[in-house]
Amino acid sequence: MTDPVVLEGVSHAFGEGELRRLVLRDVALRMAPGEIVLLTGPSGSGKTTLLTLVGALRALQAGSARVLGVELAEAGEGQRLSLRRQIGFIFQNHNLLGFLDARQNVAMTLEMQPGLGERQRLARADEVLAAVGLAEHRHKPPSQLSGGQRQRVAIARALVGEPGLILADEPTAALDKASGHEVVSLLRGMARQRGVSILMVTHDPRILDVADRVVAMEDGRIVSAPPAGRD
Template structure:
C-alpha cells in the first residue's frame, strides 16, 4: 500500500492578532503571546525557534488546538476554529493535525503496530483492515517493518520516535506539529529522525512546523520563524 494522499495547495493556518494570557484577572496575570500573525501554507517545512520562555510551546499548543487563544482569530484550512467547543476542537484536530513530541508517549503495553493504530482506534472505535494496512505501510516506510510487533521497551530511543512519526501520519493529516522531536536523542539518532521528517515531507506532501533549539537542524528547514518575548522577531526563508 503506497500513500498517495496529496493535500491541495493554499493556507493551512491563518492566525491574526493571537494573544495568550494566563491567570487573567489575577495578580499573577501574564500575557505570553502578544498579537501574533502567522500563515502556514501547504507544502511548507518550518522551524520554530526562540529562547526558553519565548512562547514556542504555547504557540504550538494553540496551533494544535490543545490550548485556546485569549484573543485573535484562527482559521484552520479556511475554517474559523477559535470558537469551537471541545468536541469540535477534537474533531478538527483528528482531521487535520498530527503530533510528534520530544517524548514519544507510546503506550508501553502496546506493540509498535498497535501504537500506530491508536489514532484510528480513538477516532472510529475500531481499527479496520485499511487502517491496519496503512499502519503497516507507515512502519515499513520508517524502517520498522521488522519491529512492528515489539513493545516500546524493546526499541531504541530513535526507533520509538520513528513509531511516533508513523502514528502522527496514520490519519493522513496535511500538517504535523513537532515539539523538539529530536530533543531526547543523541546526535546520530537526531539526524536520522530529522532526515525521516524531511523524507515524509518530500515523498508524502505533509507540511511540518518543528520546534527546535538546534540551529544545525533548523538550517535544514525551508523557513524560520523566531519568537522572542512572545513576538515574532523573524520570519523568512532559510538562507544557506
Template structure:
C-alpha cells in the same frame, strides 16, 4: 537599504499565491487565573503555506510549544484569530476541534507513548479518531509506517523495552500514519542520534514536498536547519526577526 523595523515573520513564504494552511493573527495567550495570571504569547502573527517546512526556534520558555498546541486545537484560543485547515479555532466547538485534530499529525516534545500498549498498538490508536478505517487496515498502515521509520522488527515491543530514539520514531510514525494535512513537530530529533534525526527530517521534508503537507517544526538542532524553507524565531512570546 534596510528600512523595515517590522517584528513580523522574516522571510516571505515560498508559495504565497496559494491559500495558507495556517493563519494566525494577533494571538495572545495567558496561563493561570487572577493574580497568578501570566501572559505567554503576545500578538503573534503566523502563516504556514502548503508544501513548506517552517522551523520555529527560540529560547526555552519563549512559547513555542504553547503556539504549537494552539494550532493543533489542543488548547482554546483566548484572543486573536487562528484559521487552521479552513477552520476558525477561536470559539470552535469541541466537535470542530476534534475534526481539526484528525487532520493534523502532532509529534510531541515528550513522545507520550502509552506504556501499556505495544509499539504497533500505540500507532494504531490514532485510528480511534477515524471510525471509517477498519481494524485490519489500521494494523496494515501502522506496520507500513513503522517499517518506514526503521522499526519493522519492534512492532510487538512495549515502550519500556525500546530506546529513547526508537520511542521518538514511534511518535513520528504515529503522527504520519493517518495521512495528515499538517504536521506539527515539537523537537522531533532531540532524542535522536545524527543519522536517525536526519532520517526523520528527510521523511518530514519529503511529505511536505510530495504531498504538499506543510511542516511546522520546533527545533534547537542545528544539524537539521537545512530542511527549512523559513525560520520563525520567538522570544518572550513574540515573533522577532532572526539574527542574520
C-alpha cells in the same frame, strides 16, 4: 490550495488578576501548503504555547487562527476535537504506550476513523512502519526500541491518519546528533511525499537545514520571520 496555518494578532495569557502573565503578544504567522517551518527561540518565549493553540489543544483567547480552514476564534470544543483528528502530533518524549507494541501504537490513531476495522488499521500501521524503516520491529514494545526508533514510531503514528498538518515539539531533544538529524530528515521526506506542512518547535541548531523557513520568537513575539512560501 488553502494555507494550512494563518495567524493574525494572536495573544495568550496564563493566570488571572495580579498573577496574569502574557505569554503570546500579537503573533502573526502564515504557512504555505507543504511548507516546513521551525519555531526557535529561548525557553519561555512562547513557542510551545503557540504550538498548542495551532493544534487546538487550548482555546484561543485573542486574535484569529485559521488552521486547515477552521477558524479557532469561533470554534467550540467539538470543532477543536474534529480539527485535532486532522493533525499529526509528535512530542519530545514520543508518548508511546508501553503496554502496546509499535504496530498497535500506530494503529491506535485510526480507532476514531469510521469504517476501518482492526485488520485495516493494522495493515495501514504496517505500511507506514515499513516506510519509516521499522517493518522488522513492528511487534516490539517501546522498551525494546532505541530512542531514534521510538521517534520513528511517533512519526509513523503522526502520519498514518493522513493529516493535513504535523505539529512537532522538540522531537530531537532526547536524541544524539546523528539520530536527531536522521529522524527529522525522515520526517521531512515523508511529509514532502504527502504534501503535508510541518510546524516544529526546536532548540536544536543541528536540524535547521531541514526547514523551508526558520521563525524566531522572543518574549512572546515573533522577532524574525522570512516570507511564507517554499523555494
